Amino acid sequence: MTTTVLSLRGARVRYGPLEALHGVTLAAPGPGLTVLLGRNGSGRTTVLRALAGAVPLSGGAVWWDGVDVTGVPAYERARRGLCLVPERQAVFGSLTVRENLALTAPDPEPALDAYPPLRPLLERRAGTLSGGEQRMLALCRALLARARVVLVDEPAQGMSPAVAARTYALLAALDACVVVAEQRLPPALYGHPAFAYVLRRGAVVFAGESGELGGSASARQP
Structure with missing residues (x-):
């Protein structure tokens, strides 16, 4: 059973004189996968940052587990279990x-099982x-x-199609509220039971099941 875990209600974000989000309202269930789609400049990254508390709202609210957390700073949201x-x-x-892995947990093995190509690179500098x-x-x-x-901006960027598909399978299997931002619907999600929002110029122009977008022009180029 899924319930709404994280949501924006009429969210507005300004960068100086420019408004990046124009009253965005959306909801993300948990456990479950929500996809934000839109071209560069559509506002999808700003939505993630607003949910995480990395940018302040100029209007509207962020709700988490039925509580208004708009004024809760990013570090406190991280302590409560939010990962951006x-x-x-x-x-x-x-x-x-x-x-890098030790900063999160002393035993990296569970994560390395997910991405075996990192094993021979453990002593390499991440840069x-x-x-x-x-x-x-x-x-x-x-x-x-x-x-x-878990909020992820373009999770499969730079990955091969096979690794990208594995990445989305891992994210979809998490017992968490997962929100990802992409320019277009990833092929790995065609037919997958995920909820999707399409953003354009800081506003939501579509909200519905990802299956409704599969193969459509709006999915390929929101």
Whole structure:
């Protein structure tokens, strides 16, 4: 049984004189997978950051487990079990792969089972990894955190199709409220029971089951 865990209610976010979100309302269930789709500049990353508390709202509210957490800072949301994996700078480049994982949990084995290609790279500095390898490392840290809410911006960026499909399978299997942001619906989610929101210019223009978007023009190019 799934219930709404995290939601935005009429959320507005401003960057200086520009408003990036224009009264966005959406809800993410848990456990379950929610997908935010939109081109660059659509507001999908800002939605993730607003949910995490990384940017303040100029209007509206963030609710978590039926409680208004709009004024709760990002570090406190993290303590309560929220994990944000940003698109960029998601790992500590000066630390090794092993050291990055140790920041989250002393035993990295459960996460390494998810991404075996990282095993021979444990002593490499994260900053020397490829883009896809860095995404795997960032997601390993998210898996180790055992968070109640996981927010991921473009989780499969730089990955091969096979690894990308595995990544979405891992995210969908988490016992957590998972929200991911992508430019278009990933092929791995065609037919998958996920809820989707399409954003355009800071507003929600579609809300429904991801299956309603599969193969459509709006899914390929929201």
